[in-house]
Amino acid sequence: MSLLSSGTLYRGKVGMWSWVLHRITGVAMFFFLLVHVLDTALVRVSPAAYDVVIASYKTPIIGLAELGLVAAVLYHGLNGLRITLIDFWSKGAKYQNQMFWVVMAVTVALFVGFAPGHIINVFS
Amino acid sequence: MSLNEHGTKTHHHQHDVVIVGAGGAGMRAAIEAGPHLKTAVISKLFPTRSHTGAAQGGMAAALANVEEDSWEWHTFDTVKGGDYLVDQDAAEILAKESVEAVIDLENMGLPFNRTPDGKIDQRRFGGHTRDHGKAPVRRSCYAADRTGHMILQTLYQTCVKLGIEFFNEFYVLDLVMADYNGEKRPSAVVAFELATGDLHVFQGKSIVFATGGFGKIYKTTSNAHTLTGDGVGIIWRKGLPLEDMEFYQFHPTGLAGLGILLSEAARGEGGILRNALGERFMERYAPTIKDLAPRDMVARAMANEVREGRGAGPNKDYVLLDLTHLPPEVIDAKLPDITEFARTYLGVEPYTEPVPVFPTAHYAMGGIPTNVKTEVLSDNDTVVRGLFAAGECACVSVHGANRLGTNSLLDINVFGKRAGRYAVEYAREADFVPVPENAISEVEKLLAIARNATGTEKVAVLRKELQDTMDKNAQVYRTEESLNEALEKIAELRVRYQNIQVQDRGKRFNTDLLEAIELGFLFDLSEVLVMTARERRESRGGHFREDYETRNDEEFMVHSMAYKLDKTPEKPGEDIRVDWKPVTVTNYPAMERKY
Amino acid sequence: MSIVIETPNSPRTRSQANLEKYGWVFMRISGPFLIVLIFVHLISNLVVPDGGIKAIDFAFVAGKWAAPFWQWWDLAMLWLALIHGTNGMRTVVNDYTEKEGVRKTLVFSLWGVCSALILLGTLVIFTFDPCPAGAAAELLPSFCPAVQ
Amino acid sequence: MVDDVKVIAEVPSFTVTLMVRRYDPEVSEEVKWVDYEVTVYGTDRVLDALHKIKWEIDGSLTFRRSCAHGVCGSDAMRINGRNRLACKTLIKDLDITQPIYVEPIKGLAVEKDLVVNMEPFYKAYRDINPFLIANDKPEKERLQSPEDRARFDDTTKCILCAACTTSCPVFWTDGQYFGPAAIVNAHRFIFDSRDEGAEVRLDILNDKEGVWRCRTTFNCTEACPRGIQVTKAIAEVKQAILKGRP
Numbered sequence A: 001m002s003l004l005s006s007g008t009l010y011r012g013k014v015g016m017w018s019w020v021l022h023r024i025t026g027v028a029m030f031f032f033l034l035v036h037v038l039d040t041a042l043v044r045v046s047p048a049a050y051d052v053v054i055a056s057y058k059t060p061i062i063g064l065a066e067l068g069l070v071a072a073v074l075y076h077g078l079n080g081l082r083i084t085l086i087d088f089w090s091k092g093a094k095y096q097n098q099m100f101w102v103v104m105a106v107t108v109a110l111f112v113g114f115a116p117g118h119i120i121n122v123f124s
Numbered sequence B: 001m002s003l004n005e006h007g008t009k010t011h012h013h014q015h016d017v018v019i020v021g022a023g024g025a026g027m028r029a030a031i032e033a034g035p036h037l038k039t040a041v042i043s044k045l046f047p048t049r050s051h052t053g054a055a056q057g058g059m060a061a062a063l064a065n066v067e068e069d070s071w072e073w074h075t076f077d078t079v080k081g082g083d084y085l086v087d088q089d090a091a092e093i094l095a096k097e098s099v100e101a102v103i104d105l106e107n108m109g110l111p112f113n114r115t116p117d118g119k120i121d122q123r124r125f126g127g128h129t130r131d132h133g134k135a136p137v138r139r140s141c142y143a144a145d146r147t148g149h150m151i152l153q154t155l156y157q158t159c160v161k162l163g164i165e166f167f168n169e170f171y172v173l174d175l176v177m178a179d180y181n182g183e184k185r186p187s188a189v190v191a192f193e194l195a196t197g198d199l200h201v202f203q204g205k206s207i208v209f210a211t212g213g214f215g216k217i218y219k220t221t222s223n224a225h226t227l228t229g230d231g232v233g234i235i236w237r238k239g240l241p242l243e244d245m246e247f248y249q250f251h252p253t254g255l256a257g258l259g260i261l262l263s264e265a266a267r268g269e270g271g272i273l274r275n276a277l278g279e280r281f282m283e284r285y286a287p288t289i290k291d292l293a294p295r296d297m298v299a300r301a302m303a304n305e306v307r308e309g310r311g312a313g314p315n316k317d318y319v320l321l322d323l324t325h326l327p328p329e330v331i332d333a334k335l336p337d338i339t340e341f342a343r344t345y346l347g348v349e350p351y352t353e354p355v356p357v358f359p360t361a362h363y364a365m366g367g368i369p370t371n372v373k374t375e376v377l378s379d380n381d382t383v384v385r386g387l388f389a390a391g392e393c394a395c396v397s398v399h400g401a402n403r404l405g406t407n408s409l410l411d412i413n414v415f416g417k418r419a420g421r422y423a424v425e426y427a428r429e430a431d432f433v434p435v436p437e438n439a440i441s442e443v444e445k446l447l448a449i450a451r452n453a454t455g456t457e458k459v460a461v462l463r464k465e466l467q468d469t470m471d472k473n474a475q476v477y478r479t480e481e482s483l484n485e486a487l488e489k490i491a492e493l494r495v496r497y498q499n500i501q502v503q504d505r506g507k508r509f510n511t512d513l514l515e516a517i518e519l520g521f522l523f524d525l526s527e528v529l530v531m532t533a534r535e536r537r538e539s540r541g542g543h544f545r546e547d548y549e550t551r552n553d554e555e556f557m558v559h560s561m562a563y564k565l566d567k568t569p570e571k572p573g574e575d576i577r578v579d580w581k582p583v584t585v586t587n588y589p590a591m592e593r594k595y
Numbered sequence C: 001m002s003i004v005i006e007t008p009n010s011p012r013t014r015s016q017a018n019l020e021k022y023g024w025v026f027m028r029i030s031g032p033f034l035i036v037l038i039f040v041h042l043i044s045n046l047v048v049p050d051g052g053i054k055a056i057d058f059a060f061v062a063g064k065w066a067a068p069f070w071q072w073w074d075l076a077m078l079w080l081a082l083i084h085g086t087n088g089m090r091t092v093v094n095d096y097t098e099k100e101g102v103r104k105t106l107v108f109s110l111w112g113v114c115s116a117l118i119l120l121g122t123l124v125i126f127t128f129d130p131c132p133a134g135a136a137a138e139l140l141p142s143f144c145p146a147v148q
Numbered sequence D: 001m002v003d004d005v006k007v008i009a010e011v012p013s014f015t016v017t018l019m020v021r022r023y024d025p026e027v028s029e030e031v032k033w034v035d036y037e038v039t040v041y042g043t044d045r046v047l048d049a050l051h052k053i054k055w056e057i058d059g060s061l062t063f064r065r066s067c068a069h070g071v072c073g074s075d076a077m078r079i080n081g082r083n084r085l086a087c088k089t090l091i092k093d094l095d096i097t098q099p100i101y102v103e104p105i106k107g108l109a110v111e112k113d114l115v116v117n118m119e120p121f122y123k124a125y126r127d128i129n130p131f132l133i134a135n136d137k138p139e140k141e142r143l144q145s146p147e148d149r150a151r152f153d154d155t156t157k158c159i160l161c162a163a164c165t166t167s168c169p170v171f172w173t174d175g176q177y178f179g180p181a182a183i184v185n186a187h188r189f190i191f192d193s194r195d196e197g198a199e200v201r202l203d204i205l206n207d208k209e210g211v212w213r214c215r216t217t218f219n220c221t222e223a224c225p226r227g228i229q230v231t232k233a234i235a236e237v238k239q240a241i242l243k244g245r246p
């Protein structure tokens, strides 16, 4: 007899996981946005203050995190369009699955287009 | 509320009308009674889980929406379909009130399929004909192949609208009768609450039984696991008679090996039965209406094909229902659910492959005897005042020896409504019959037996052996010998039942305990069925005796009435007396039944 | 080991007037706008300039905000993204908080932060001086008098 | 013809392990996973396996069931992480090399083993006025064209099994959301041309626990044993609220 305390993870399909990802990316972007508005506001303090903070955006670690952020924006934005289509287009619900893979494909394509240049910039 | 020495809590309720069962019949009665008097509906299942929801094909009514029809023709078909054992006054009521019953349902919101001009659509169904058997008629009102589902949902929805009081997952285990002014009258029912194990006494002026069928006495059945005939069994244990119990309907098209029903609508829409040779064998048995002959005939024809070696499959033990010539759109529009059953459970694609089918135990024509006012009878004509029954558990008798398809959904609506109406009429005038002190003692006994059951026999094993013997000995074909064998077996099982085991010791949701109690009812009803079948030495409708192959109107144009005798039998069945009751004939003298 | 059976916390309480519908519609209208606003923002800041992120400094920002076009662009982005994000966060908070008090506090703070940042951002965009007096000339955009 | 006859070959038996999440507060407050080995056949469903356990191994295993062919809605449970009806899930369609996990549906209080308290679910259903609201008193049937009838056909199929509602991540969070089943049943009446109560129901579902909580995760649609396009129905109700009419 084996013991396991809690229930198993619900095995939802793309609908569920796309939502989990949408939520995570949304929350991540929100917190980034808070910081981003504040740091940008430093331009009102002094050019020097702004440049100090913005310099940290150029470090390799944050630079890589920016990649994640861009991926999040791509996914969240495109999936947001998918959700809107599900809501407003009469065939949206029928094609939600296919639309998810389109979202993924476009996200990856745009990301692949963006990432190398950014990495070069960050590390050069 | 009170507590007794066993620690069982007992709650007391009082309602003018107490309805046992929340299937089609029970809820239809509640809709009639609820707005007028304080009404309770007690059901062992949440209402929409009742087996009415499994009904597929449709509900008969001579609306004449698509072609000429009349209630007289419907009455005739019902009488003839029932092999003339139908009480014709009841059949007339059934047919006459059918139109109103359908319109009632539509007005409550039932989404029937529609004709192009927006009326309720109708389709053909076995045994329903125009002008006394001339040709099939479109009489069945339907909602795809979910007619029963839609009836059950619509009735429940209406009950919600009316604010009917339900007691769900309450198992009624006893009817309390009391002497009142020198008369035996119902006083209350006792129910076991599944969630807590508490007992509830529901006192009522009128008590209506609508507990459905008891297909679980057979192994291969279209009936739900919960259809164990508790209501009929309770009435039997009260010493009240049961009528026409030998007539049990076997539906021709159950999914082979599983018993899951494929509606007759499949044949109504043009499906064809074929044997292993691909032959449309019904042409031989019923040349005029072929595959749409009444169920008993089709079921026997199928069993016969298999017996004579023309069955299909590796064991040659089933025949085939061929829908492949129907356009897939028709199948999708008219028979979506049942084709899905074939796909899900047998992995057969009905668009392209014929579906393996074999007769399955389906419907109890017999049950609690009532008059046309749904009042329960204590003998051929004495009414038990305040006690009513409707639906499959009752026998009015509109189905006689064989029920026509779509007549049961009609029955539960027509007579369910009547039960509600007459229950109210009675309760308006009557007083409550005081509940005796020891009201719960019978149920306590039942529970005690099962609670203390620490024996070695498993309930499931006994049940299976019972079902096997019923399938083998009391199914489509019967003989004196096979029936005696069944009786012996039941007696043996009853002895072993004394030594059963109930593993669950708890109070909450103890379904283990209830299965043991339900098995008791199955024994009782099987035994009555077998006894009456043995005594009816003729063949008629759903009852076919190989040792008496013809109908014998001289001797047996009568209903059977079985009574429980208060004695310990030395030989099996000795504690059952089978008596007879005349059939009411109005317009249609018995004729040979040919299709 | 304790029970971990998931149960609802309390029966549903009905509330009549609510703005959920408008929130829902707003999310769907702001979304497409945000896509355009943010994608263009990312392209113009990270892809177009030589050196991408490395090119961003005070001078870069000042250069952009010298044009009213970019001022309005960023203003729209600021408002929409914050309201969209905050409303989204409100949904998340509603889903995962159990105690009404906690929920109220969090939602209140979300909108507080949101309005503060909108106010701040708006002020910054419009009161921004690309050539503040006294700043080191090498940090300023090329069009500033101090640089020339 | 004989050649067309599909031979349903004798199905061999095989052994599977079921892991059942059990809980009986009368015995212990503890929830535990118990494994059972049962022999089943190719046509057996998970319900048959549960019956085997109950009837042959442990009679105290408790679950609801009635019709055994997917029409009564009694036996929704989580099987291998997904909501399904035990009576409609053929064992051979699952991965039988692994144990089959069976647990109660999520988001409703567990009473015993696989039995949950359905009352909050029924309450949400009752709250949307699940009955025809029409004031005219017709002599015969109300007329309805086949097209109007088809408009709500899909949502009439609901058997109130709760598979959808208890698969919904939003419902799990606090159990306050009306849930897909209630919306499906509202849809059935909102889009019925005979009904006059659409406005009332649309108003009810415009609640903060109403349709706007749906995050289109589609778990409901995937869980529905009746194949109802639940998410689509919800979308239609949302549109109807926006338009102010069906």
Ligand SMILES: Cc1cc2nc3c(=O)[nH]c(=O)nc-3n(C[C@H](O)[C@H](O)[C@H](O)COP(=O)(O)OP(=O)(O)OC[C@H]3O[C@@H](n4cnc5c(N)ncnc54)[C@H](O)[C@@H]3O)c2cc1C
Pocket: B020, B021, B022, B023, B024, B025, B026, B042, B043, B044, B045, B046, B047, B050, B051, B052, B053, B054, B055, B056, B057, B058, B059, B147, B148, B170, B171, B172, B173, B210, B211, B212, B213, B222, B223, B224, B227, B229, B230, B231, B261, B263, B362, B363, B390, B391, B392, B393, B405, B406, B407, B408, B409, B410, B412
């Ligand atoms: C698969 C199938 C298909 C069918 N198709 C058709 C068709 O197309 N047309 C047609 O006319 N007929 C059809 N029938 C027959 C018809 O559906 C039934 O005869 C009819 O629905 C019975 O209704 P009822 O209300 O009497 O019983 P049910 O619907 O079976 O309800 C019985 C009620 O009694 C309750 N109950 C039982 N015992 C107890 C107890 N001890 N305590 C408390 N409550 C109890 C149950 O909970 C339930 O609510 C079909 C039957 C089956 C099985």
Ligand code: HEM
Pocket: A019, A022, A023, A025, A026, A027, A029, A030, A031, A033, A073, A076, A077, A078, A079, A080, A081, A083, A084, C027, C028, C030, C031, C032, C034, C035, C038, C081, C082, C084, C085, C086, C087, C088, C089, C091, C092, D214, D215, D216
């Ligand atoms: C790029 C364009 C964007 C689009 C098209 C978009 C679209 C959407 C949509 C349609 C929703 C509603 C989802 C639902 O109701 O199920 C949503 C939710 C959300 N968005 Fe965005 N969004 C975008 C950008 C952003 C940004 C920049 C942020 C952060 C500030 C953000 C944060 C959120 C959050 C937190 C949610 C709530 C998630 C949830 O409830 O699960 N979004 N977005």
Ligand code: SF4
Pocket: D157, D158, D159, D160, D161, D162, D163, D164, D165, D180, D181, D184, D223, D224, D225, D226, D227, D228, D230
């Ligand atoms: S919509 Fe489907 S899953 Fe939900 S309760 Fe109805 S039948 Fe079950």
Ligand code: F3S
Pocket: D164, D167, D168, D169, D170, D171, D179, D180, D213, D214, D215, D216, D217, D218, D219, D220, D221, D230, D231, D234
């Ligand atoms: S699972 Fe829930 S989130 Fe919406 S799509 Fe279904 S109701």
Ligand code: FES
Pocket: D064, D065, D066, D067, D068, D069, D070, D071, D072, D073, D074, D075, D076, D085, D086, D087, D088
């Ligand atoms: S037992 Fe009826 S739906 Fe599964």
